[in-house]
Amino acid sequence: MSPKEKAIRKSEATRARILEAALSLFRKRGFENATMRDIAKEAGVALGAAYYYFHSKEALVMAFYERTQIELSPRLEEALAKTHGLEERLRAMLEIKLAYFAPNRKLMGALSAHIDPQHPLSPFSEATRAIREQDIQLFERALQDSKTRVPEDLRIHLPRLLWLYQMGLLLFWIYDRSPQQKRTTLLFSKTLSIVVKLIQFSGFPLLRPVRKLVTDLLAIIYGEGELTVAEETL
Amino acid sequence: MSPKEKAIRKSEATRARILEAALSLFRKRGFENATMRDIAKEAGVALGAAYYYFHSKEALVMAFYERTQIELSPRLEEALAKTHGLEERLRAMLEIKLAYFAPNRKLMGALSAHIDPQHPLSPFSEATRAIREQDIQLFERALQDSKTRVPEDLRIHLPRLLWLYQMGLLLFWIYDRSPQQKRTTLLFSKTLSIVVKLIQFSGFPLLRPVRKLVTDLLAIIYGEGELTVAEETL
DNA sequence: GTCTATATGGAGATAGAC
DNA sequence: GTCTATCTCCATATAGAC
Numbered sequence: 255m256s257p258k259e260k261a262i263r264k265s266e267a268t269r270a271r272i273l274e275a276a277l278s279l280f281r282k283r284g285f286e287n288a289t290m291r292d293i294a295k296e297a298g299v300a301l302g303a304a305y306y307y308f309h310s311k312e313a314l315v316m317a318f319y320e321r322t323q324i325e326l327s328p329r330l331e332e333a334l335a336k337t338h339g340l341e342e343r344l345r346a347m348l349e350i351k352l353a354y355f356a357p358n359r360k361l362m363g364a365l366s367a368h369i370d371p372q373h374p375l376s377p378f379s380e381a382t383r384a385i386r387e388q389d390i391q392l393f394e395r396a397l398q399d400s401k402t403r404v405p406e407d408l409r410i411h412l413p414r415l416l417w418l419y420q421m422g423l424l425l426f427w428i429y430d431r432s433p434q435q436k437r438t439t440l441l442f443s444k445t446l447s448i449v450v451k452l453i454q455f456s457g458f459p460l461l462r463p464v465r466k467l468v469t470d471l472l473a474i475i476y477g478e479g480e481l482t483v484a485e486e487t488l
Numbered sequence: 489m490s491p492k493e494k495a496i497r498k499s500e501a502t503r504a505r506i507l508e509a510a511l512s513l514f515r516k517r518g519f520e521n522a523t524m525r526d527i528a529k530e531a532g533v534a535l536g537a538a539y540y541y542f543h544s545k546e547a548l549v550m551a552f553y554e555r556t557q558i559e560l561s562p563r564l565e566e567a568l569a570k571t572h573g574l575e576e577r578l579r580a581m582l583e584i585k586l587a588y589f590a591p592n593r594k595l596m597g598a599l600s601a602h603i604d605p606q607h608p609l610s611p612f613s614e615a616t617r618a619i620r621e622q623d624i625q626l627f628e629r630a631l632q633d634s635k636t637r638v639p640e641d642l643r644i645h646l647p648r649l650l651w652l653y654q655m656g657l658l659l660f661w662i663y664d665r666s667p668q669q670k671r672t673t674l675l676f677s678k679t680l681s682i683v684v685k686l687i688q689f690s691g692f693p694l695l696r697p698v699r700k701l702v703t704d705l706l707a708i709i710y711g712e713g714e715l716t717v718a719e720e721t722l
Numbered sequence: 723g724t725c726t727a728t729a730t731g732g733a734g735a736t737a738g739a740c
Numbered sequence: 741g742t743c744t745a746t747c748t749c750c751a752t753a754t755a756g757a758c
Binding site: 498499502533534535536537540541 | 725726728
């Protein structure tokens with residue numbers, strides 16, 4: 255190993271140590287109450303060193319997001335490979351995520367404070383777009399290979415809708431103070447079967463107006479750029 | 489006027505001036521970026537004086553909440569007296585609120601960061617309970633005198649549901665970057681008629697399972713204290 | 723009771739030596 | 741790449757004048 259490679263190794267180890275210390279403290283005290291000083295001390299480096307690796311406290315959170323994505327991806331892929339029905343798949347996906355996030359629930363509480371799509375740390379922000387899109391794609395795959403038939407007009411939006419459903423559940427879970435977050439489990443089991451049934455029945459001609467409503471609402475909520483004339487005069 | 493009364497008058501004026509300055513700065517820069525120093529300076533008092541009247545920065549926000557309630561109440565009462573149909577009433581109520589909050593949209597953006605029901609400033613917190621309950625009561629009144637028939641099992645929950653619907657719309661409005669928040673207007677007009685229709689049809693025997701579902705979900709979400717055995721083994 | 727002036731302690735961040 | 745020393749800014753506290 256060249257000296258240069260050795261240096262890279264060392265710096266990566268330091269970086270990892272700092273991130274680890276930060277996450278440990280975030281978990282224990284939440285984001286706001288963990289100071290950069292504490293983090294540096296916990297990692298055994300000087301304050302300046304922590305800032306050398308992570309330009310800001312927020313950067314630590316972004317690193318956490320990215321690591322989450324990297325660690326979760328293979329587990330979710332595996333779950334998709336092993337399961338087939340839509341309901342079974344969605345359940346597996348959410349169970350994996352909840353299990354993974356469980357030790358970080360306190361941290362996520364601090365993060366979910368950022369609902370504002372303008373805020374970089376928000377799950378709806380531009381900065382987290384890549385992560386979000388990748389996550390939505392997993393829902394698309396969950397739909398694709400499952401035998402569930404979905405009408406064209408709804409299919410485009412469904413992955414995003416399922417992602418929103420997931421985010422709602424996660425938000426509820428974060429603030430669920432019942433023992434072992436039992437309430438979330440209940441809410442999930444009660445809603446999941448309904449969500450799946452709704453999707454399965456969505457092709458029925460009778461439900462066409464409902465589909466129309468959903469796609470209209472999504473156009474209003476997500477529609478980017480200008481509003482159409484028709485919408486403006488509504 | 490006795491000297492004592494005069495003193496009270498003066499202190500109230502100072503208090504009002506500080507609150508006014510705070511709100512003005514909150515509006516301009518948002519909650520986080522307005523400092524107590526700025527507020528004191530804007531009000532023409534020393535920093536200590538600001539803390540004499542408001543024990544903390546948060547106390548200023550609570551005062552804003554309370555003032556909002558006091559100023560909005562009569563306008564909402566008046567709207568209820570003038571209108572009759574449920575749809576008409578809900579529209580009037582929300583229009584009044586949106587118009588009232590419009591100048592404070594930026595401030596509300598900073599505040600809506602507090603979703604955590606444990607956080608005092610959260611609209612779901614214990615500290616804001618009185619305000620929230622009063623607001624929910626207005627929805628109850630909107631339902632009561634309107635001729636809309638609502639089945640027993642749903643009636644208990646409906647005011648709270650409508651309040652949640654309102655909060656959802658407000659949250660969307662806060663982050664709605666379309667010109668004049670046109671998207672919110674659209675979303676409101678599109679959803680309101682559906683909400684009202686759903687309520688009107690809720691008595692149909694066919695919709696009984698849907699009602700059951702809604703009340704079950706609310707029990708999970710709002711249920712306080714222990715979960716029942718039935719729920720735990722579900 | 724009302725208010726000014728000043729102090730405290732801690733935060734995020736950075737410059738520049740090593 | 742890493743550290744020490746230091747900066748700036750803030751919410752909040754307090755002592756004591758009026």
